[in-house]
Amino acid sequence: MNTKIIVALDVPTLEEAIALVEKLDEVSFWKVGLELFVSTGPKILEELKSRSKRIFLDLKFHDIPNTIAGACRVAALFGVDLLTIHAVSGRDTLKAATEAIQAGSASSGIKPPKLIAVSLLTSISSRQLAIDLKIPIELPEYVLEMALMAQEMGLDGAVCSPQEVAQLRDSCGSDFLLVCPGVRPTWAAIGDQKRVFTPAQALKAGADYLVIGRPITASADPQLAWKKVCDEIAAVV
Numbered sequence: 001m002n003t004k005i006i007v008a009l010d011v012p013t014l015e016e017a018i019a020l021v022e023k024l025d026e027v028s029f030w031k032v033g034l035e036l037f038v039s040t041g042p043k044i045l046e047e048l049k050s051r052s053k054r055i056f057l058d059l060k061f062h063d064i065p066n067t068i069a070g071a072c073r074v075a076a077l078f079g080v081d082l083l084t085i086h087a088v089s090g091r092d093t094l095k096a097a098t099e100a101i102q103a104g105s106a107s108s109g110i111k112p113p114k115l116i117a118v119s120l121l122t123s124i125s126s127r128q129l130a131i132d133l134k135i136p137i138e139l140p141e142y143v144l145e146m147a148l149m150a151q152e153m154g155l156d157g158a159v160c161s162p163q164e165v166a167q168l169r170d171s172c173g174s175d176f177l178l179v180c181p182g183v184r185p186t187w188a189a190i191g192d193q194k195r196v197f198t199p200a201q202a203l204k205a206g207a208d209y210l211v212i213g214r215p216i217t218a219s220a221d222p223q224l225a226w227k228k229v230c231d232e233i234a235a236v237v
């Protein structure tokens with residue numbers, strides 16, 4: 001069983017999600033994102049927990065400190081393993097989020113989720129960062145600055161593209177969790193992702209977890225695609 005791969009459960013309904021989880025029985029770590037959570041609410045988390053699955057609740061919070069603190073306090077009660085917030089929410093919000101998670105879990109006794117900062121969406125290219133978002137520094141430097149700010153504010157890790165993972169590992173140390181979407185086996189379509197590595201390359205570069213969605217879930221044969229990814233990384237883990 002491969003514990004380094006988190007499969008993105010990007011489907012619109014509870015029924016489709018459960019069908020996929022049952023079909024891919026060997027997957028132990030699932031990512032619940034916005035589409036599914038907006039559709040099902042916490043029900044999908046209960047379903048996954050009842051099957052002893054680990055959960056990455058990828059809601060990518062981005063709001064003012066008070067609102068985020070409330071959302072994190074409630075999210076800490078779900079008993080999920082990973083939770084995301086945009087680093088660009090800023091220092092005050094990141095700090096409020098870490099404090100709220102600790103407070104939520106201290107009052108409930110439920111193990112707190114690891115709070116992970118989204119450094120920059122992997123669908124954003126250098127050109128879009130400069131031209132659309134008007135950010136006047138190079139993309140790798142921006143990603144590093146976001147990760148360092150998150151670390152300083154007490155977060156447990158960052159989401160980054162595999163292309164930035166080696167630099168973040170060097171600068172943030174071995175305890176900082178690095179979670180990489182934007183992973184594409186050579187046989188899969190790139191789609192809207194821009195900064196991609198293969199699964200083996202991403203792990204070799206220092207990623208703790210790989211998030212893989214469509215190459216597995218949208219494949220004509222998801223079980224075969226999962227097996228191919230596991231075989232590919234078996235040599236490096």
Ligand code: C5P
Nearest residue numbers: 008033120121122159181211212213214
């Ligand atoms: O299908 P694909 O492999 O591109 O799925 C990647 C998943 O990772 C999606 O659910 C997407 O929301 C998520 N993600 C991302 N980039 C980030 C953070 C999360 O692609 N920076």
